[in-house]
Amino acid sequence: MKQRVWLLDSSIYIFRAWFSMPDQWHTADGMSLNAVYGYASFLCDFVKRTRQSPWLAAAFDESLGSCFRNELYPGYKASRTLPDEALAFQLRACRTLTDLCGIPSYGGERYEADDYLATLARLARTKKLSTTVVTRDKDLGQLLVENSDQWWDFASDQTLDRAAFQARFGVPPDQFADYLGLVGDSVDDIPGVPGVGAKTAAAVISSLGGLDDIERNIDSVAALPLRGASRIKDRLQEHWPQALLSRELARLQSEIPGLENLPEFHLTAESTERVANYLDSLGIGGPLVKRWQALGAEV
Incomplete structure (x- = not known):
């Protein structure tokens, strides 16, 4: 069985x-x-469920309005507003406690x-590792490259592999950007x-392929067994x-300059104590701090 890397979409x-x-x-x-x-x-x-793996990393969204996609299309995510100071404070605090836990974390403008x-x-594929992306975001289904890869919403404990993703959206992960x-x-x-709409897009892609194939065979769209095929x-x-x-805009960038090595993660009693102390310093005590301390005792 392949070893697995856990990739956490922290912001969601x-x-x-x-x-x-x-x-x-x-x-x-x-x-x-x-x-x-x-x-x-x-x-x-x-972390309690995944700490046996030496491969875990987290990523944070910190590029609203400054992302390279805004250069391609200024309207990208234009309906969203920047976090106010109250939320920005909590976003920073969450990244801090992730760092204190020792989890390699990434984010940028x-x-x-x-x-x-x-x-x-x-990078995980170059090490022959399977990937589980921990998220609620459908866009990250594009990371399901191998049959052993997984999309996992931890909150609902729902897992999708490539076949289940295709069953849900009508297209395989590698055609989701199309x-x-x-x-x-x-x-x-x-x-x-x-x-x-969704059904029409899935039907066209299933019949003709991705956008490049559709462009080469655009006249074939009118002959598809779809209602209003000529109008489509x-x-x-x-x-x-x-x-x-x-x-x-939808396609994920998988070659960020400067990110060339897959980091390792090892949970320690010291790192869990750092998290517990940080939470206590913020004013969060009680059961949550005790849970982090108990996690450290298990390491």
Whole structure:
């Protein structure tokens, strides 16, 4: 059995905690800590389940508005607003406690967390490692390259492999960027092709292949057994540059400059104690700190 690398999409679980946890934990000067509490609780459970592997890394989204994708398309994620100081404080605190735990973590102004995870997954393949990406984000299904790779939402304990991902979306992971090129993504403000929905996009790709194949055989679209096939062909031709741009926005960058080695992770009693002390310094004590201390005692 292949060894496995665990790649954590940290930001998505921080925001999950931010929106779902009650606002009942605060610093001495009144800053909210609900996201920190929820993320620290999640991280403790996650590390406990995966600590036997020497391969674990995390990535954080820190590029809203400054990502290279905004140079390609200024409207990319334009509907999102930058975190206010209260949320920015908690985002920084969550990255700090991840670092204190000893988990190699990545983030920056030019590349998104997905790109760091894609680069780490590529490096894992050079070591013949299977990849589990821990996320709730469908875009990271693109990392399912080998049959042993997994997409795992820790919160719901739902796991997808390549076959299950294709069953859900109608296209294999390696064609998911092409799929998003057609349907777009309102969450990320990726336009896609107007009037082309999920079922139509999956059917066209299943019949003709990715966007490059569709472009070479565009007249064949009108002959597909789809309702309004001729209109679909016309829409594709009219909005083809937009489809190609949307695919480029959706495609993950797997060669971030300077990220050339897959880091190792080893949980220690010292690192769990650092996390416990940091939480206590913020004003979070009680059961959560004791859980981190108990985790350290198991190492």
